[in-house]
Amino acid sequence: MITLKGAAVSAKIREEVTEALHEFPGAAPKLAIVRVGERPDDMAYERGALKKMENFGLQAESFSFPGDISDEAFQAEFKKINDNPDIDGILLLRPLPEQINERDIEHMISSEKDLDGISPENIARVFAGENEGFAPCTAEAVIEVLKANDISLSGKRVAVIGRSMVVGRPLSMLLLKENATVTICHTRTRELEKTCKDAEILIAAAGKAKMIDSSYVGADAVVIDVGINVDQDGNLCGDVDFESLNSIASMATPVPGGVGAVTTAVLAKHLVTAAKKRRGSRK
Amino acid sequence: MITLKGAAVSAKIREEVTEALHEFPGAAPKLAIVRVGERPDDMAYERGALKKMENFGLQAESFSFPGDISDEAFQAEFKKINDNPDIDGILLLRPLPEQINERDIEHMISSEKDLDGISPENIARVFAGENEGFAPCTAEAVIEVLKANDISLSGKRVAVIGRSMVVGRPLSMLLLKENATVTICHTRTRELEKTCKDAEILIAAAGKAKMIDSSYVGADAVVIDVGINVDQDGNLCGDVDFESLNSIASMATPVPGGVGAVTTAVLAKHLVTAAKKRRGSRK
Known part of the structure; x- marks a missing residue:
């Protein structure tokens, strides 16, 4: 039996990303990781994603909020991140604490920055088998x-x-x-x-x-x-x-x-795709 | 082999609809059927739907447009129908002629009036297996x-x-x-x-x-x-x-x-659900 190792797949994706980075003479594409609370799973995933972005030559920034942040306050903070022109893509660590209406955030996130496919727009595209849009x-x-x-x-x-x-x-x-x-x-x-x-x-x-x-x-x-x-x-x-x-x-x-x-390598690939589209469309 | 006839299923749905109509002391729920051009398939389906709505005690109105209507003009007309407070649900006969951007209409239609599940919101809900929303x-x-x-x-x-x-x-x-x-x-x-x-x-x-x-x-x-x-x-x-x-x-x-x-009976059922939700939420 052959063992299919993720590292080899990640390395292939890294090559694609490195190649695509030639198209970004200015700032490298930038990821925002949004975390509420301090669940160990979330923090481990966040560390892994930050490391992968660095390794792939991409930018990343963590935005963390206290686990008891109110729904209203989190929505305001999330809106700022979503509207920030320096951020090309967003990864929201889920599930969110109970007091936050996750559905509202799924509707708020720009489908073009929604790298993990949580918006109705991206979900519908994956369902339809379209080439555009981001799958989880x-x-x-x-x-x-x-x-x-x-x-x-x-x-x-x-x-x-x-x-x-x-x-x-x-x-x-x-x-x-x-x-x-x-x-x-x-x-x-x-x-x-x-x-x-x-x-x-x-x-x-x-x-x-x-x-x-x-x-x-x-x-x-x-x-x-x-x-x-x-x-x-x-x-x-x-x-x-x-x-x-x-x-x-x-x-x-x-x-x-x-x-x-391979999951965070796909995240990096999505980030580059999102940055290409956003920056291209602003020309 | 038992033949599963649609008429018996439609009759069952008619009973549910008739029962639900007691909740509408004023005007019965109203369907808008939107057709562009005169494809025989569309016209046959439209006739069937109009007849079914009448038979079920529901209102229906056809809105038909010439097959060569411009994208801009159709969008303006569709917006009027979508915004019309007397209309509880919409059935858009598809495919639309080539000059019309169907995707724009899918995004424009209010998910609450979208009885045939063409909006990203309803597609995402069907994909997720939610109870809310309309499937085709x-x-x-x-x-x-x-x-x-x-x-x-x-x-x-x-x-x-x-x-x-x-x-x-x-x-x-x-x-x-x-x-x-x-x-x-x-x-x-x-x-x-x-x-x-x-x-x-x-x-x-x-x-x-x-x-x-x-x-x-x-x-x-x-x-x-x-x-x-x-x-x-x-x-x-x-x-x-x-x-x-x-x-x-x-x-x-x-x-x-x-x-x-059974398809138009489901359309009638969706119309009643949409009307309940819309009229209820305006109280």
Whole structure:
């Protein structure tokens, strides 16, 4: 079984970004990361994103707010960031605390700065399979992993486990755009093992530690693990029991070091696309 | 094989609408049908919708414009209809002629009057599986046919053939909302017969006359035909060769007289929902 490492995919995307940066003789594209509160997950993701932007030659700035900020105050702050002409793209760490109306922010964010596809405009574009617009970075990272490894999608039977708006649903539409035949599975799916086993490409985005073992995997299938969980020993693990696939799958992504390593690279790619469009249109 | 007739489903929806009309002591909810040009398909659909609204005790008015109306002039006219406080909902017959930017209209239409789910806001809501918002009427008509006939969806294997934004994609999301395991098939799907045969419920929305015969249908499957085509003899026919299913399917919808008969009933239901929301919110 071949291990599909995220680092190699990220390096390919870095080349594309570096090439595109020649088009920015002035300031490099700039990302705003918006965080409310101090959830460890958010802070880890923020550190990773800041490091990746620096490594890719891009600018990034963190905007953090206290966890008890009022809805009104946060909306005012978010509006300032959204309107700031120096900022090309925004990553909002979610979920937001309960007192903040997330729906209002989804409507407020400029679709051209919405790098993680949370605005209705971008959601509708992903659903329709359009070329314009931004899909959620994690969903797109899966496509990048498959493409970078020359795994064709057209006509293939692909099973996606999970139907969230962050991964399962948008990813299903991105796969459909690549002409895959997509089956969307979830907690209510009956005979999940059988359905998964029939897939040529299996994508686990269920959010349940190591739920997928060899009994779900067909011979020579490609297995992509989008899960990020903590196992009983406190270690990071995916939705897939990676070791168990060894004699059955043809290729699989590890966790950590798989899809997760590509997500912030996709964010960087989106940032460059957003900057090109915004700055181009101001000429 | 049981024939699932649309008329019975439409009658059930009529009862719901009649019941809901008690909440409108003043003017009945009013639909605007907007047509550009004189395509026979559009005019037939318009006649059907006007008749259905009258039959359901609802108001409807046609707004028709010459096929060569300019983009600017049409936008101005559409804005008037959209802003008209006497109109509770709008059905725009599409596609529009080439000179008109359809995308602009999708953005202009108030999501609360957008009964056929063409605005980004409603598309995003359908994609996310929310309860608010309007799905395209034809897609929702399929769900109504299944529900009215007590065909459960939870956990069922459902194959949808077709991935348009009018039927295939939104219908897949409505099925997912009902907890079906959905496989989206299309022209690039390999082994289409096998995939379809494995489904407990098969939905044909491919737009190809009689392409689905018994070789695509599993034993005792339910077959829903969304196609409206004209066969070589000039007769209306579906995507399914209905007669061929007799010894294999458990139930199937005919064309004409199946899903098509339910679409305008769903439009009426959406109109009442829109009117309730708008008039309620003005209190």
